[in-house]
Structure formats: C-alpha cells, structure tokens
Amino acid sequence: MNWTLALPEIVLSCSGLFILLFGVLQKRSEPSFACTMLTLVAFLVTGILVVVAPDGAGYHGQFVNDGFSRFMKILSLGAAGLAAILSLDYNRQEKTARFEFPVLLLFSTLGTLVMASSANLMTLYVGLELQSLAIYILCAFARDELTSAEAGLKYFVLGSLASGLLLYGISLVYGFAGTMEYAGLRQVLTGGAPLAAGLVIGLVFVIVGLAFKLSMAPFHMWTPDVYQGSPTSVTAFLAGAPKAAAFALLLRVLAQPFGHLAGQWQLLIEIVAIATMFLGSLAAIGQRDIKRLMAYSSIGHMGYAAMGIASATDAGIRGTLVYLATYLIMNAGTFGCILAMRRRGRALTRIEDLAGLGRTDPTLAVLMAVFMFSMAGVPPLAGFFGKLMVFAAAVQAGLWVLAAVGVVTSVIGLFYYWRIVKVMFLDAPVAGAFDHRAPSLSFVSAVTGVATVLFLLVLGPVTGAAQAAAAALFG
Amino acid sequence: MILTQIAFYLFATVLVLSAAMVVSARNPVHAVLFLILGFFNAAGLFLIAGAEFLAMILVIVYVGAVAVLFLFVVMMLDVNFTQLREGVQRYAPVGAAIGVVLLAELVFTVARWQVVPHPAPIAAGNGLPPGITNTEALGRLIYTDYVFLFQACGLVLMVAMIGAIVLTLRERPSAKRQDVSKQHARMPADTMEMMSLSLGAGTTGNHALAAGRDGFLRPHDGYGAVADEGGPGVRAPEDHEADHHHGA
Numbered sequence: 001m002n003w004t005l006a007l008p009e010i011v012l013s014c015s016g017l018f019i020l021l022f023g024v025l026q027k028r029s030e031p032s033f034a035c036t037m038l039t040l041v042a043f044l045v046t047g048i049l050v051v052v053a054p055d056g057a058g059y060h061g062q063f064v065n066d067g068f069s070r071f072m073k074i075l076s077l078g079a080a081g082l083a084a085i086l087s088l089d090y091n092r093q094e095k096t097a098r099f100e101f102p103v104l105l106l107f108s109t110l111g112t113l114v115m116a117s118s119a120n121l122m123t124l125y126v127g128l129e130l131q132s133l134a135i136y137i138l139c140a141f142a143r144d145e146l147t148s149a150e151a152g153l154k155y156f157v158l159g160s161l162a163s164g165l166l167l168y169g170i171s172l173v174y175g176f177a178g179t180m181e182y183a184g185l186r187q188v189l190t191g192g193a194p195l196a197a198g199l200v201i202g203l204v205f206v207i208v209g210l211a212f213k214l215s216m217a218p219f220h221m222w223t224p225d226v227y228q229g230s231p232t233s234v235t236a237f238l239a240g241a242p243k244a245a246a247f248a249l250l251l252r253v254l255a256q257p258f259g260h261l262a263g264q265w266q267l268l269i270e271i272v273a274i275a276t277m278f279l280g281s282l283a284a285i286g287q288r289d290i291k292r293l294m295a296y297s298s299i300g301h302m303g304y305a306a307m308g309i310a311s312a313t314d315a316g317i318r319g320t321l322v323y324l325a326t327y328l329i330m331n332a333g334t335f336g337c338i339l340a341m342r343r344r345g346r347a348l349t350r351i352e353d354l355a356g357l358g359r360t361d362p363t364l365a366v367l368m369a370v371f372m373f374s375m376a377g378v379p380p381l382a383g384f385f386g387k388l389m390v391f392a393a394a395v396q397a398g399l400w401v402l403a404a405v406g407v408v409t410s411v412i413g414l415f416y417y418w419r420i421v422k423v424m425f426l427d428a429p430v431a432g433a434f435d436h437r438a439p440s441l442s443f444v445s446a447v448t449g450v451a452t453v454l455f456l457l458v459l460g461p462v463t464g465a466a467q468a469a470a471a472a473l474f475g
Numbered sequence: 476m477i478l479t480q481i482a483f484y485l486f487a488t489v490l491v492l493s494a495a496m497v498v499s500a501r502n503p504v505h506a507v508l509f510l511i512l513g514f515f516n517a518a519g520l521f522l523i524a525g526a527e528f529l530a531m532i533l534v535i536v537y538v539g540a541v542a543v544l545f546l547f548v549v550m551m552l553d554v555n556f557t558q559l560r561e562g563v564q565r566y567a568p569v570g571a572a573i574g575v576v577l578l579a580e581l582v583f584t585v586a587r588w589q590v591v592p593h594p595a596p597i598a599a600g601n602g603l604p605p606g607i608t609n610t611e612a613l614g615r616l617i618y619t620d621y622v623f624l625f626q627a628c629g630l631v632l633m634v635a636m637i638g639a640i641v642l643t644l645r646e647r648p649s650a651k652r653q654d655v656s657k658q659h660a661r662m663p664a665d666t667m668e669m670m671s672l673s674l675g676a677g678t679t680g681n682h683a684l685a686a687g688r689d690g691f692l693r694p695h696d697g698y699g700a701v702a703d704e705g706g707p708g709v710r711a712p713e714d715h716e717a718d719h720h721h722g723a
Contacts, residue, residue: 006623013630020637059623100641107634114627126627133631137638152642 005058005065008049008073009113015042016106023099032097036084039102043081043109050074050113057119061181064119067472071321071465072116072248075328076241080109082332082444083237089438090233090339094347096142104141105237108134112245121170121180121206124249128166128213131242132159138237139230151229158222162212169205172198185257200264206253207268213246214302215295217275227295232347235291236335239298244324247305251317254309255473262312269310274405276303281412290338291349293416297375300413301327307390307406311397314470319393321466323386326374326455330383333448334371340364340445342435351420356429364437365424367449374452376417377410382455389463483523490516503549511542528610 003010019042023035050073057064084105091097111131118124136159140152174180176199177188189195212219227235254265280300287293305327308320341348357365374381387410394403451458493516496509514537521530548554607615617625 013626017633060620062621062623098641100637104634104637104641107630107637110630122621122624123627126624126631130627130631130634133638134634137634137641140642143642 002054002056002058005053005056006063006117008046008053009110009117011049012042012046012106012110012113015039015045016103016110019099019106020103023103026099030092030097031099032091032101033088035099036088036102039084039106040081042106043077043084046113047074047077050077057183061183062120062123063117064182065117067465068252068469069116069248071469072244073113075244075325076109076112076116079240079244079328079332080105080112080237082328082448083233083240083335085440085444086236086332086336086339087233088440090347090441091231093342093345093438094142094231096231098141101138101141101233104134104138108138108237109241112241112248115245116248118249118252119182121173121182121253124253125163125167125170128246128249129163131245132163132213135234135238135242138234139226141234142231145231147229148231151226154229155222155226158212162209162219165205165212166209169202169207169209172202172205176202182252182257186259189258189260195261195264200261203258203261203265204268207250207265207272210246210250210253211272214243214250214306215299216272216302216306217279217299218272220276220279220299223299224292224295227298228289228291228349232291232335232339232349235294236332236339239294239331239335240328243298243302244328247302247320247324250306251309251320251473254312255317259474266310266312269306270399270402273303273306273310274402276300276306277405277409279303281409281416284413284416287416288351289349290341290351290354290420293351293420294334294338297413297417298331300409301375303409304387304390304406307394307399307402310402311390311393311399313393313397314467314474315396316390316393317470317473318463318466319386319389321469322389322463325462325466326382326386326452329448329451329455330371330374333367333445333452334375336441336445336448337364337368337371340434340437340441343431345435351423352427352430354420354424355427356424357434358425360429360433364434364445367445368424369421370449370452372417372420376414378414380453380456382452385455385459479523483520486516486519486523489513490520503554504546507542507545507549510545511538514538514542526609528608528613 015038019035019038022038023031026034050070053065053070055065055067084102087101087105091101108131111127111129111134114123114127115131118127136152136156138152139155140149142148170180173185176196177185179185179188189199208219215223227238230238254262254269258265277300280296280298280303284293284296284300287296301323305320305323308316308318308323310316311319338349339347341353343353354368357368370381374383377383377387387406391403391406394400394406455462490513493509493513497506497513500506500509514533518530518533521527521533
C-alpha cells in the first residue's frame with residue numbers, strides 16, 4: 001500500500017496534534033499568537049507537500065491524488081491561511097484569542113483536504129464531518145455572546161440534518177450499486193444494466209446534502225443567521241475554504257462516478273443554480289448588516305459557480321474552478337475590510353457605519369470598492385473572469401436560460417454592491433474615523449486587493465491549472 | 476439444535492418481557508435495570524445468530540456505557556417522570572403508526588417481497604478468506620483495509636473532545652489546584668513556624684506573641700494547593716484539614 005499518497009494529510013494532522021499539545025502546555029497568558037503562527041507554518045509545509053505529492057489512488061480505493069485534488073487542496077490551504085491571519089488581531093480584540101481557535105481551524109482544513117481527495121463515499125462523509133464539526137465549534141467560539149452560541153447551535157442542528165440526508169443517499173446508492181468506491185460505481189453505471197430508481201433517489205439525496213453545505217437555494221436558510229452570529233473571523237473562514245471543498249466533492253461525485261448519469265442530475269443542478277442566483281441577488285438588496293449581505297452574496301456566488309457544473313463539460317468545470325479561485329481571493333479581502341470596521345474598540349457590522357469612509361479612510365474605502373466591484377463582475381477585476389468563463393460554458397452547453405438568469409442576477413447584484421460603494425463615497429460621515437487598522441488586516445486586504453486588480457496577469461497560469469484539474473477529473 | 480431453539484425462545488421471551496417492563500415500570504431506576512436485562516438478552520440472540528462481535532459490542536457499549544449513563548441521568552437529574560408520562564395518550568397514535576410500519580416490514584420479509592429483484596452484488600469485503608470469524612473479518616476491514624478512515628474518524632472524535640472543552644471549560648480564578656512540583660519543593664522550614672505563647676493566651680495576633688518559651692508549630696500555608704488569585708492566609712481552619720489529605 002502506498003501510504004505516502006496521503007503524506008500532506010498525515011503531516012497536517014500530526015502538526016495539529018502537536019500544536020494542541022503546545023498550546024496546552026504553554027504557560028504564557030496568550031499562546032494563541034504562537035499557535036496561529038505554527039498553524040500557518042503547518043499550512044505552508046502541507047502546501048509544499050501537496051504540490052510534490054505523487055499521483056495515484058491508494059488506501060483500498062478510499063483516497064486519490066490527482067490534478068484536481070491538488071488544485072482544490074491548494075485553494076483550501078490558501079483560503080484557510082488567509083482566514084488564520086485575519087483572526088490574529090480580531091480575536092485578541094474580541095478577547096476570544098484562545099489557542100484552540102487555530103487548532104480547530106487546522107482540523108477543519110484537514111477535513112477539506114480529505115474531501116478533495118475522496119475516492120469513496122465513506123471518505124467523502126468522514127472528511128465532510130471533520131470539516132463541519134470543527135466549524136460548528138468555531139461558530140460558537142465566542143461562547144459568552146448569545147448570537148454566537150445561537151449560530152453554532154443552529155448550524156449544528158441543521159448541519160446534522162443535512163448529514164443525515166447525505167448518509168441516507170449514500171446508503172441508497174450503496175444498496176443499489178453494491179459499492180461505495182467511485183471507480184466501482186462508475187463500472188456499475190456504465191455496465192449497461194437498467195438504471196435502478198433507488199440509485200437516482202440516492203444521488204438526489206447526496207446532491208441535497210452537499211447543496212446544504214454549499215448553502216444553495218432551497219437549503220440556504222441557515223446561512224444569514226450563522227454568518228451574522230458567528231465571530232467575524234470565523235465567518236471569514238466559513239465563507240472560504242469549506243465552500244471550495246464542498247464544491248470539490250460535488251464536482252468529483254458528479255463528474256466521476258455519476259458522470260454517465262449527467263442527464264439525471266443536470267436539470268436538478270440547473271434549477272438549484274437558478275434559484276440560488278435569484279435568491280442571492282434579490283434577498284441581499286434589503287440587508288442592513290454587512291455580514292448578512294455577505295451571506296446572501298456568497299449564496300449568489302455559489303449559484304454562479306454551480307453554472308459550470310450544470311453545463312457538465314470540461315470547460316464548465318474549468319470555469320467553476322477559476323470562479324472559486326477568484327471568489328476565495330475576493331472573499332478574504334472583503335472580510336479583511338469588514339474586520340477593520342471598529343470604532344472605539346467595538347466591532348461594527350452595519351452598512352451605514354461605512355458612511356463617509358471615502359473621506360475618513362480613503363485606502364480602506366478604495367480596497368472595499370475594488371472587492372465590491374470585483375464581486376459584481378466589473379471587467380478588469382478578478383470576479384469578471386470567473387463569471388465570463390461559467391457564462392461561456394453555459395452558453396456552449398446550450399443552457400441559454402441559465403446564462404440569461406446569470407446575466408440578469410449579475411445586474412441585480414451590481415445594484416447592492418454599488419450601494420455599499422455609494423454609502424462609502426457619497427454619504428456624509430456620521431461618526432469619526434475607524435480605529436487604527438491592525439497590521440494583519442492591512443496585509444491580507446492589500447495582498448488580495450492587488451491580486452484582484454492584477455488577476456489578468458495570472459489568468460493564464462490559473463486557467464491552465466484549472467484546465468489540468470478538470471481534465472484529471474474527466475480522464 | 477433443540478438446545479438452540481430453547482435458548483432462542485428463552486432469550487426472546489425475556490427480551491420482550493423486559494422491553495415491556497421498560498416502558499411500564501413506575502420506578503425509572505427499575506426501567507433502566509430492565510433495559511440492561513433487555514440488552515443482555517439481545518446479545519444472547521446475536522450470539523445464536525453467529526454475530527459474536529455484535530453481541531460483545533452490545534454488552535460493552537450499551538450495558539457498560541449507555542445504560543450506566545441513563546442511570547446517572549435518572550438519579551442525578553430531577554426529572555418528573557409522572558409528568559413525562561402524561562403525554563402517553565396523546566402520542567399513542569404515533570407509536571401505533573410506527574408499530575404498523577414495523578409489522579408491515581416483517582410481513583414483507585416473511586413474504587420475501589423484493590424492491591429490486593436483482594441488485595448488484597456487494598463488492599466490499601471480497602478478498603477475505605472464507606472461514607474466518609466475523610470478529611476477525613471486521614478487524615481486518617477496520618484496522619487494515621479502512622485504516623485511513625479509521626484514523627480520520629479518530630480525528631473527528633478528537634475535534635469533538637476539543638469542542639466540548641472549549642465551549643464549557645471555564646477557568647475559575649478561585650479554584651484551588653494541586654501543583655505537585657511545588658509540593659515536593661517545600662521544606663518543613665518554609666511551611667512551619669515556631670510560635671511561643673505565654674500561658675493562657677490564644678494564637679490570635681500570632682506574631683505579637685513571639686516572646687514565650689514553649690512553642691507549637693503553626694502551618695502558615697496550604698500544602699501546595701495554590702489558588703490562582705487571592706493571597707495566602709485567608710483560609711478557614713477546616714481548609715487545613717482538607718489540605719493534609721491532598722498533600723499526603
């Protein structure tokens with residue numbers, strides 16, 4: 001057995017245990033900073049190992065390493081690393097800086113890596129559960145705040161329900177196909193035997209379970225409350241790496257074992273994507289809290305990214321991957337700006353608190369505006385290229401309705417993103433300037449801001465990597 | 476064969492009777508004890524069916540952990556059971572519906588009704604040599620074939636444990652903790668002080684009385700049991716008694 005295939009995961013889990021031990025034994029009053037730094041180092045080492053890890057399948061058909069898993073793992077690690085940096089100063093200011101925070105963040109990221117490498121429905125479930133369980137805890141991390149505890153509990157109860165649906169679907173698939181390995185499922189489905197109805201029902205349940213984790217339209221109810229209630233440093237993570245990992249699962253499950261059933265799931269994904277895009281753009285209009293707005297915005301983004309899956313082609317999956325990459329960059333940057341919203345030591349989340357930011361803090365206002373325009377898909381910025389690729393894929397696959405809905409909802413989306421820019425630059429300031437920005441927030445916002453503006457320069461390599469990943473998925 | 480039959484009917488009868496007693500017993504402690512009896516008989520049924528691993532797990536996990544946990548809950552929480560039982564009439568239809576479903580499943584099983592006439596063969600578990608016990612087969616699957624998932628599940632439990640501690644543990648500044656190295660480093664001279672008392676005087680205002688001839692030893696600190704905050708010397712006399720036990 002070639003156990004070195006999972007070396008990145010093994011190294012990451014061992015370093016997680018080590019950091020936990022280090023935090024427990026540390027006598028200093030604030031071991032959180034040291035633990036976060038160690039976590040970042042662990043992410044970096046794991047990232048290098050991911051890049052050099054050999055291709056192949058192992059562990060009795062439970063684990064696979066290919067171009068696709070590599071791409072998704074790098075995305076997850078990058079997003080998690082940015083979220084860890086964002087949490088540094090915020091947690092200290094909110095007095096929730098305990099060393100368990102980076103440890104849980106690390107284990108959640110480990111779950112996303114396992115998800116990206118799943119070659120078996122059991123691996124899918126265990127990875128998903130590892131990732132979600134750590135996030136449930138993180139959501140309730142500010143345990144003295146009622147909203148945080150509520151967010152954690154709500155996410156936990158609804159997430160358990162979704163896990164139950166997913167498991168039910170997996171059990172149906174196993175019962176009718178006789179195997180949980182992707183390769184075996186593919187064999188059964190291409191064998192020419194008549195398709196059992198139970199198998200399709202199981203597939204639908206699996207998609208529903210994953211759609212819940214992605215907060216896609218009929219299963220999105222938890223998103224705004226959890227985003228708003230959780231500590232903002234957790235929301236920044238929650239909106240990043242886990243979404244990419246859940247997309248990795250959805251892409252792999254639909255493209256590999258159930259690739260031949262595209263006719264069965266294509267319409268379902270299309271309907272879900274349309275509903276998600278409409279909901280994300282329409283419900284965001286009336287929001288007054290920027291974290292709730294970001295929740296609906298992320299719902300909308302999941303809908304656009306799902307367009308690529310719905311087209312069920314190589315180009316569509318490439319579009320989804322590029323879209324996810326740009327989304328993760330913009331997301332980290334936007335949360336860097338949101339975390340910088342503090343007056344007299346208190347964190348603010350209302351949109352009107354941003355009024356007059358263009359005069360009081362032009363740098364932050366310009367950065368925020370860049371992220372907002374990029375999320376709306378304004379041309380030279382990163383968000384535009386992701387949208388362009390998924391729209392093009394949908395049109396090529398003949399899904400005109402889907403593409404039209406995407407364009408319409410993008411225009412609606414532009415309206416509420418523009419509202420934030422208007423509040424920042426055109427409204428008069430209501431209160432004084434924000435507190436001095438913490439260096440970690442400036443760093444993340446600046447790096448992601450530059451990446452968003454100059455994405456055109458790296459578009460080629462990113463698209464190439466996404467193309468290779470998509471090819472590995474179909475190959 | 477006849478012996479197996481007798482054993483089956485014995486286990487089955489006791490199981491059904493104790494299950495009935497679980498829901499009808501007035502005393503909740505008796506109900507839990509009947510539950511344990513039921514678990515043991517179910518384990519016996521598994522043994523007859525040749526699933527010895529399941530039987531042992533049932534005894535270890537359910538009797539050893541779950542039932543004892545129930546017992547703790549019943550005894551430690553002030554649950555009003557008569558109030559809980561008031562809803563029986565109301566929920567009876569739901570229970571009856573579940574009973575009907577289970578009965579229907581039983582009928583389908585006996586009648587050999589099949590949803591899928593020819594399901595795909597089960598692929599997992601192949602490659603095991605025939606004739607090994609099911610404990611060995613499960614062991615091979617869990618610890619050899621699925622070792623990756625086994626370890627990942629271990630991490631899931633680890634995260635759950637971290638979560639339980641993170642969300643509930645509160646450092647109380649007044650809590651007294653034992654510091655073993657501090658206890659070992661103490662010398663009698665650090666902890667005892669010779670006091671001289673004049674005849675008939677108490678020990679109040681200790682140091683003012685240091686002029687007498689005869690002395691007695693006065694402990695002036697706990698035996699290494701340190702409070703995180705709050706200075707020494709503010710303890711009640713009975714604390715010393717307790718500290719003696721800690722330090723011994």
